[in-house]
Amino acid sequence: MHRSILDELQLHYHDLSQKEKEIADYIVQHKNSIQNMNIRELADHTHSSTSTITRFCKKIQCDSFVDFKIRLSREADKPSGDSNSFTKVQYIYNEIINSTTDMMHKEDFENVVQMIKNAHRVQVYGLGSSGLSALEFKYRLMRMNITIDAITDSHMMIMSAALLNENDLIIGLSNSGQTTEIIDALTIGKRNGATTISITNYKHTPLTDISDISLFTPSLHRMGDTHFINSQLAIIYVLDVLSMLLLNDEELYRKRQNTLETLFEKVKEDRKKS
The missing domain is CATH 3.40.50.10490 (Glucose-6-phosphate isomerase like protein; domain 1)
Structure with a gap:
């Protein structure tokens, strides 16, 4: 079965360098806004370089940063901050089961x-x-x-x-x-x-x-x-x-x-x- 990009990111987390782990942590925390960034903007936000971003994408089984964004956009559907507790728990349980x-x-x-x-x-x-x-x-x-x-x-x-x-x-x-x-x-x-x-x-x-x-x-x-x-x-x-x-x-x-x-x-x- 084809794993999601967040699955790949998690499974390969311990293979990443310290800077790549910082990029991964940033993506997890801001996955809903990443799709609106280009590679230079993500590099600026994570205090890294575009080449580091590219290497990071390949380590988590993506061909390029564009491929990474496409795959991530399919998963970035977390409820908004004003969602009620019922919706949040439903989202988390569904995410855990599906993943x-x-x-x-x-x-x-x-x-x-x-x-x-x-x-x-x-x-x-x-x-x-x-x-x-x-x-x-x-x-x-x-x-x-x-x-x-x-x-x-x-x-x-x-x-x-x-x-x-x-x-x-x-x-x-x-x-x-x-x-x-x-x-x-x-x-x-x-x-x-x-x-x-x-x-x-x-x-x-x-x-x-x-x-x-x-x-x-x-x-x-x-x-x-x-x-x-x-x-x-x-x-x-x-x-x-x-x-x-x-x-x-x-x-x-x-x-x-x-x-x-x-x-x-x-x-x-x-x-x-x-």
């Missing part, structure tokens, strides 16, 4: 699903709000009778990773790709032979460097709204897709149904007793 979809590669998701099914043990590592997403994924896969645990404590991650082997799988959640505790745990697990998967925002980070497969999600920074706090929506979307793909397996689907039916019957019994 996550654009970043998905079917083959990567199918490979991850097969790895989960083949693994003796699946460990999901996440800190803070990513830890909550890890727990959510654990509970889903437990219902399918997949041996899985979610670790949300940094010391427990190290202990867990030290006991893994070539039959096991680690999934590390980190939006930045720079979370030291997640990186250290995946490094130890990989050293012991475990397969490593990351769900993250950026390419070419310490986390993606040690991952066998990386699934990418859009960063909230590109939305230009520092007040928005749901950093997990894209990760949950990815986990939803993985869950649905796993349920295409008839045996996993049957086990999930058995689990849910058993829980339902238990709730009915408890209500009768009360």
Whole structure:
């Protein structure tokens, strides 16, 4: 699937020079007005040169500055400053969902699903709000009778990773790709032979460097709204897709149904007793 220009800008952010990162940050904050600028005006606003702008455009997969503006104009539809909260939240959610979809590669998701099914043990590592997403994924896969645990404590991650082997799988959640505790745990697990998967925002980070497969999600920074706090929506979307793909397996689907039916019957019994 063809990625948007903002997707390319985000994914390649860590490949940019410091000046190119400043240009990228300016574009994210002023994407609605960039289409009215020529290359010299953008260079002046970012205190750079036209040649730097041209190199920047090529790094984010654009043939020229004109190509960059054309592609950006298709995406610069952020609600105006006087939009109400409902409109802003709707825009942000739509942007996150659409961008996550654009970043998905079917083959990567199918490979991850097969790895989960083949693994003796699946460990999901996440800190803070990513830890909550890890727990959510654990509970889903437990219902399918997949041996899985979610670790949300940094010391427990190290202990867990030290006991893994070539039959096991680690999934590390980190939006930045720079979370030291997640990186250290995946490094130890990989050293012991475990397969490593990351769900993250950026390419070419310490986390993606040690991952066998990386699934990418859009960063909230590109939305230009520092007040928005749901950093997990894209990760949950990815986990939803993985869950649905796993349920295409008839045996996993049957086990999930058995689990849910058993829980339902238990709730009915408890209500009768009360």
